[in-house]
Amino acid sequence: MKNEMNELCSVEGAEYFEVEDRAPLAEVKLFARDVGVKYGENEALKNVSIDFMEHQVISLIGPSGCGKSTFLRCLNRMNDTIEGCRVTGEIRLDGKDIYSKATDPVEIRARIGMVFQKPNPFPKSIYENICYGPRIHGMANSKADYDDIVEWSLTSAGLWDEVKDRLNEPGTGLSGGQQQRLCIARAIAVHPEVILMDEPCSALDPIATAKIEELIDELRERFTITIVTHSMQQAARISQSTAFFHLGELVEEGKTDDIFTKPGDERTEAYITGRIG
């Protein structure tokens, strides 16, 4: 399966790789070229090109309103639901254009999960929150299968021990940090290939934040992760690559260590030293 995809990628995306001279083909999971977004007349994002490597965490940083969330939502076609939003450019998942007519956005979203800034558990029990995705995608046959999925997801999200005795209570009754981990568990329950996280820790205390950062590091073994964050320390701690956005443009992107120690652009330097944003 994976090889097939890579072949596709090498055929369809070949020209870009020649021009850009990027990292080896095999590792590119998500691939964005010249992505631009307009909300009506307002251009929120222009010319963004990033490669998302498999089993890596990439941080998107930048001042408020620079288009990080907008870019993230392009990657799983969540922008489709916004009235008047137009996406241009090219985004490929395993080499397959996710914006082509033949692609079903529903299927894309099943493969690219998303965790939102504000925890948004469904008004259902904890158990049903996790089962929601597997149920609609028919991923299990029996109650035992679902039980396994629930336990695995909650354990992976580091929530199992806290909620195993109250799986039938409403998910909305958990604390904010627990709700956010429930949302992460819900997202990984459908075994997505990529997980997009939009400021997942912005509403959490340092302890819950540490738990989630730990979790992200573990999840990296199985998923490709993209995280938007306002915390430079967080980006430095958990991500291998970092992309800095400013006023709707991608200023620079590279290894996290490089960005934070020797930024190539003065705007990046100004931002990480706290002079803009």
Added chain:
Amino acid sequence: MHNLIFTALILIFLLAIYHYGRRFSLLTVNHNRQDLHSLPGYYGLYLVFWFIGPAVAALIIWLLLEPPIIMGLLSESLTLSFQAAPDDVMREVRLLASNAFALKSATPEKVLLVNRYQELQALGNGIRAVLVLGGGVLGVVYARRFLSPEMRARQSVERFIKVLLILCSVIAIFTTIGIVLSLLFEAIRFFHKVSPAEFLFGLHWSPQTALRADQVGASGAFGAVPVFAGTFLITIIAMCVSIPIGLMSAIYLAEYATPRIRNWVKPSLEILAGVPTVVYGFFAALTVAPFIRGLGEQVGIAVASESALAAGLVMGIMIIPFISSLSDDIINAVPQSLRDGAYAMGSTKSETIRQVVLPAALPGIVGSILLAVSRAIGETMIVVMAAGLAAKLTANPLEAVTTVTVQIVTLLVGDQEFDSAKTLAAFALGLMLFFITLALNVVALIVVRKYREKYD
């Protein structure tokens, strides 16, 4: 006529007082407005309120005192033959006094009484006018002593206005209480004649036989079960029509329609709510009922010309906008983040709506449905025109049934004595209906409020 002139006079008087207060305050400071605490107009208003307050108080006191005083004076001139039942005589006298035609055929004794009554009433009117004017003038004279440049007329007027507003809301509340109490008292009188058990559990309803006391079987039957059963049958049919259609159009409007279509469709749906119920009524009676009957004939089923089905269907259509409009608002209030969460899991639009949006909106939707039900139960015009009159205990929607509201109308239309079991039954029915819709509304409000708390 006299009253009209009197009212006009009072109004002119009030204007004069206003100007007097204004001028007076200005004179006290030699037209130096800055030396006045409040704007001159406030001093005028202050006097005006001091006129209205005592005048209204005097009026109310007189209105309470007048009837017993007139009664007392009149009973002095009652001949012995009348003294046995003074209340009945008084009622008759009052009726005769307002009906010159009937007066012609009254006995001379009564004519005498009526004349005396009319004299007393004219006297009473005069006293009333004097009291009202006197009270007001006394108030003004009393209040005038307070007028001075330092007086804080603005604050006083503010207090008067507050009292005025409180009085208005109190009036609304007391009217409601009054209506309920009068329903209650009349219903209690009814239950003296007919036992509550018979009314609540009796299966036979035929109040018409009690029209004349000398008739055979004059007691009538007041078992309300068939009447309420008819109401519920028609309500159920109406809800079967309006819940699916209303809910689905709400879902379409809230989730699928583009803003342009929504701006167009929502008001058109709400026009349905603006159609007078009489129009729905003859639509049901003249179009839908014959249509259903014709349809029944073709497949060989006997359908009554006034069927529960016809009334219920049309009532259902009338109620659609209540459900669709409220549910649309409630579905819109479900946070977008829940929808985003579901979409991000890879669910389709209809999966999102069925499994996430609707469960979240359910309490509110239930509330809107309950409001619609209480509306259907109280609906009168459609059923008067399209449902039957005969109370029949049946669950067959093709037969004619009658409803509580229809019965109340037929019991009270036309000339009635107000103490027969037949007319009093209307109050008992009304009371029951009131409690049922009240209970539904309370439940609906609680449900809706609970839902609100969850998201705000």
